[in-house]
Amino acid sequence: MDFKKEETLRKGPWLEEEDERLVKFITLLGERRWDSLAKVSGLKRSGKSCRLRWMNYLNPSLKRGPMSQEEDRIIFQLHALWGNKWSKIARRLPGRTDNEIKNYWRTHSRKKEEAQNYDKVIEWRGNTGEELLHNYKETEITRTRTTSHEHGFVEVVSMESGKETNCGICGRESYGFMNSPYENRISDWISEISTDQSEANISEDHSSSSSENNINIGTWWFQETRDFEEFSCSLWS
């Protein structure tokens, strides 16, 4: 372990400049190899920190704003079924992160327990998982049939009874993300980078790029690490 490197890693709240840089490099390199991305971007952040920032805040597919009544209901019902399986619950609510749901639940669970009666949950206790799912399907789907369809609720139930798919409970078309000026800027950067790619200095001769010093980013090839770093700086400036 390189102690000096660890020592210079930044922690705490992200700066706007850091966000900008992170978004640019994720657009270039994709959502993977976070440690490499953190290093090559020049961000004094751990790969893990970069990943978290993207997953929980910068990702444009995230839904912003307060939880709807529908989401609230779903969170509490799924938590009653699965417990603290936040990521599993989050997969049923596209645009919401496990962190967000976890925070929301922690904040509201106490109030909820006091304010609401949990007749349904209590009634379900002692049942098997299949019975729980059956009850869940019978009671909730029927009660919310009108809105359920527009939110893809039926598909969720079919998932729970067997196959996992990528569909979720809430329809993306109803999202209100990209509301703040900051979020709009992030969206703009992504668009700009897509356009900029056609103007970048790209080596087309992939076959000749077999040196181990070459860096391959999608269809982009850099012959030296230095070339890539210079290119990176040009994106930043």
Add this chain to the structure above:
DNA sequence: AATGGCCCCAACCGCCGTTTC
């Protein structure tokens, strides 16, 4: 206006499973 308490949420930490070399 000052302050103390509470709420909210972004970010970190540690662990563990998976992937890569």
Add this chain to the structure above:
DNA sequence: AGAAACGGCGGTTGGGGCCAT
């Protein structure tokens, strides 16, 4: 096959903002 790196997950923390006093 095994070690190292990576990524995902759930728990926890710290700080900013709001509100009542």
